[in-house]
Amino acid sequence: MKKIAFSGTLDPITNGHMWVIQEARELADEVIIFISENPAKKPQFPAIKRKEIVERSIAAVGWTNVSVILVRGDYTARAAKRQGIDFLIRGIRNTSDFDYENLIQQINVDVVGGAKTLFVMPPRDLGSVSSSFVRGLQGPVGWHWTTKRFMPAPAYQEWILDWLRKDWNTLWPAEQAGTAEWFDKLTGSAAYGSPKRPYHNLDHLVHGLTEIGVWAANNGAPAADVITLKKAFWFHDAVYGGSKDGQTNEEQSAQLWLASRLDSGDAADAPAALIRATDHSRARTSAHRLQDVMLGVDLAILGQPDDVYDAYSRSVREEYSHIDDAGYRAGRANILQHFKRSAHEGTLFVDPWFSDMYTAQALENIGRELAGL
Known part of the structure; x- marks a missing residue:
């Protein structure tokens, strides 16, 4: 034949x-x-x-x-x-x-x-x-991790890029000058689309934006708040490669957001404050009234099911492959102990929605990873 x-x-x-x-x-x-x-x-x-x-x-x-x-x-x-x-x-x-x-x-x-x-x-x-089965999975938190199991990598990549493009276009009209260029920049190899980003990548972007949508649906959030959170999340890890000239990744990402000029005035200031709030090494401040939600979205990965969390911890190790094992274990243990203390004190997830959803599972996941370090 x-x-x-x-x-x-x-x-x-x-x-x-x-x-x-x-x-x-x-x-x-x-x-x-x-x-x-x-x-x-x-x-x-x-x-x-x-x-x-x-x-x-x-x-x-x-x-x-x-x-x-x-x-x-x-x-x-x-x-x-x-x-x-x-x-x-x-x-x-x-x-x-x-x-x-x-x-x-x-x-x-x-x-x-x-x-x-x-x-x-x-x-x-x-x-x-089937195709219809895969399409039907889209929507809830974690949908992209689920569909990833059932699709070849190139198909999955195009699928989430299309989803991201639609989300982007709800924030900035396609006809607005510079919007298409900034979408390509953020999803390309210089930012979330970089092959050198095992974790702070397109999957992370999809997860966070989905968390925002689910939080909003369950809390009756005003559309303006959802837009502000999403704009901040799009840029919050746009720069990821260590401090530069004394500026953290978060500060560099906030500056990149402001330099994009996609928004101006108060509309630009609020996302910048939320981007800066995702710097977990800094003391919590009242940078913006949506700060607790933004931090909840960014840390929600800690409270995911075992298999998702374990994949996350492996990808974080891969992202820091330039650090030797002893140095990585010490640094990772330090941040995990900080998260663990914060969870017990009720300050890991301050927003009630994220606290109820993820605190218990986060403590279990953190404890398991610490035991393996």
Whole structure:
């Protein structure tokens, strides 16, 4: 068998799709992925962007015998037949899938005169993974960590960038001068998108912005407060590389925010104060009435489930890989002991919402990490 094709909207491509494509590679010398452009559907990404994401996902795993073709205005099975492909391949997850796919297979052959279909059954851990399943996970705190498990890395990267771009555009209109350039700067390799940032990266940005949204929804926060918090969080770790000319990362990030001129006057001063408030090495001051919320958002990672916290602690170690083990353990233990004391004193999470949500789990996580240092 020379060629097999796999088709779908692939919005996004998932690890389930990747498994089916790998099965096709074991059966054929060449695999072609057809991405359908269906006007009746409203995918997150246009077809040409989905094609690019799939190609990057294929390249990331080193598959050289797989290509991607867009199908516009035609049945996939008929397009496959014209490409010299006799068989399509589809994953079957349950009996409902089989009934539907078997009907489509009969129509493809008997009505359209197209390629026949081979059915494969994915392993149990991928049995429920579909594009709609992944899309449905978006929203609650931690949604990005969950979806990350089910998508190839290039697809996940584009997914969160698209989410971040939409959040950004609610704060600064796309037509405002400089907004697109600053979005690219913050999500690019000079800031949160840097490969040298295992923790203070795009995932951290998504997590914090989601925390703000969930806090607001549960506390009836005014829209103006949500906007101020989000603007501050977008810039709060924009600079991360140590003090410079006596200025901390937080102070440098605040200065970068002011230099952006995305806002001016009081609208710029409030986010600057909140950015400075995220400097955990400084004594708590009443820099802004939303300071306790901002600090709660920034420290919420401490109260996440075990697996998320453990991944966070590993990424922090990686971020400080330039420090030897003894030096790192001493410094890390010092900050963790500070967090532990603050939690017992009720000053780790001062905002009641974050205190109720995360204090108990944070103490458990901190204790576990200290025991392992």
